[in-house]
Amino acid sequence: xxxxxxxxxxxxxxxxxxxxxxxxxxxxxxxxxxxxxxxxxxxxxxxxxxxxxxxxxxxxxxxxxxxxxxxxxxxxxxxxxxxxxxxxxxxxxxxxxxxxxxxxxxxxxxxxxxxxxxxxxxxxxx
Amino acid sequence: xxxxxxxxxxxxxxxxxxxxxxxxxxxxxxxxxxxxxxxxxxxxxxxxxxxxxxxxxxxxxxxxxxxxxxxxxxxxxxxxxxxxxxxxxxxxxxxxxxxxxxxxxxxxxxxxxxxxxxxxxxxxxx
DNA sequence: CCGCCATTGTTATTTTATAACATAATCGGA
DNA sequence: TCCGATTATGTTATAAAATAACAATGGCGG
Ligand SMILES: [Zn+2]
Ligand SMILES: [Zn+2]
Ligand SMILES: [Zn+2]
Ligand SMILES: [Zn+2]
Numbered sequence: 001x002x003x004x005x006x007x008x009x010x011x012x013x014x015x016x017x018x019x020x021x022x023x024x025x026x027x028x029x030x031x032x033x034x035x036x037x038x039x040x041x042x043x044x045x046x047x048x049x050x051x052x053x054x055x056x057x058x059x060x061x062x063x064x065x066x067x068x069x070x071x072x073x074x075x076x077x078x079x080x081x082x083x084x085x086x087x088x089x090x091x092x093x094x095x096x097x098x099x100x101x102x103x104x105x106x107x108x109x110x111x112x113x114x115x116x117x118x119x120x121x122x123x124x125x126x
Numbered sequence: 127x128x129x130x131x132x133x134x135x136x137x138x139x140x141x142x143x144x145x146x147x148x149x150x151x152x153x154x155x156x157x158x159x160x161x162x163x164x165x166x167x168x169x170x171x172x173x174x175x176x177x178x179x180x181x182x183x184x185x186x187x188x189x190x191x192x193x194x195x196x197x198x199x200x201x202x203x204x205x206x207x208x209x210x211x212x213x214x215x216x217x218x219x220x221x222x223x224x225x226x227x228x229x230x231x232x233x234x235x236x237x238x239x240x241x242x243x244x245x246x247x248x249x250x251x252x
Numbered sequence: 253c254c255g256c257c258a259t260t261g262t263t264a265t266t267t268t269a270t271a272a273c274a275t276a277a278t279c280g281g282a
Numbered sequence: 283t284c285c286g287a288t289t290a291t292g293t294t295a296t297a298a299a300a301t302a303a304c305a306a307t308g309g310c311g312g
Contacts (some may be wrong), residue, residue: 034289036270
């Protein structure tokens with residue numbers, strides 16, 4: 001892991017809310033990260049190796065909170081619109097059903113995304 | 127449906143590849159649409175009523191190809207990276223399993239996204 | 253006719269991501 | 283050791299996507 005990747009990864013692991021690339025940049029500016037590309041390059045490498053996930057629906061990035069999240073099964077994210085926390089899960093049964101749907105259509109999937117937005121358990125009653 | 131919404135919706139129905147808001151703008155410029163906001167406003171209204179879907183992973187928009195796609199079940203998109211076509215499906219069993227996962231976590235979902243990228247049936251052999 | 257409200261139009265700005273190019277560090281073989 | 287290739291970095295500029303702020307229009311009910 002290169003220095004820039006380490007900086008980005010350690011920052012992401014400290015939070016359970018997705019960060020935008022530019023907020024990562026701001027947070028790391030005093031540690032030598034000065035340009036968006038430095039952040040995006042680090043993020044892309046981290047994503048490639050499964051250490052970080054991109055949250056498509058909010059243009060954010062989170063560290064993977066599961067072990068061995070590599071391409072085994074799709075990650076399912078629950079994104080709270082109030083506290084902004086992201087919770088990551090996998091569900092082999094759902095994954096298998098999605099694969100079956102793709103196979104039935106002869107679609108060769110190389111990346112799968114499942115995201116939900118709504119209110120988390122602690123935000124829904126308050 | 128307002129004039130701008132009609133323009134955007136009719137354009138989206140003519141294609142099976144997702145369009146970006148700015149390519150919609152370009153296509154409708156000679157019909158009086160001049161600013162991004164006119165497109166985004168129309169898109170938001172169309173999305174609200176389920177006539178159009180946003181494809182999160184590519185910042186694109188497609189007309190719904192199913193009947194009564196309203197909030198009943200989640201839409202599942204297969205996005206070909208070669209021909210760029212988007213195919214939309216629903217699968218009640220998958221939808222039910224995702225709801226069960228959310229319920230088990232006490233998460234109140236108001237929007238669900240499932241997207242796959244890869245090669246479609248016709249592009250994978252060629 | 254008048255006030256209300258939804259729709260539209262316009263300019264400017266913010267946010268997100270990449271292009272293009274230059275530089276430095278690393279590493280393996282001649 | 284020297285060289286060439288690859289990999290990582292840094293920098294500036296630009297493209298792409300989305301929204302803010304504000305003004306003007308156009309029905310429509312009273
Ligand atoms: Zn993960
Ligand atoms: Zn919450
Ligand atoms: Zn649909
Ligand atoms: Zn295809």
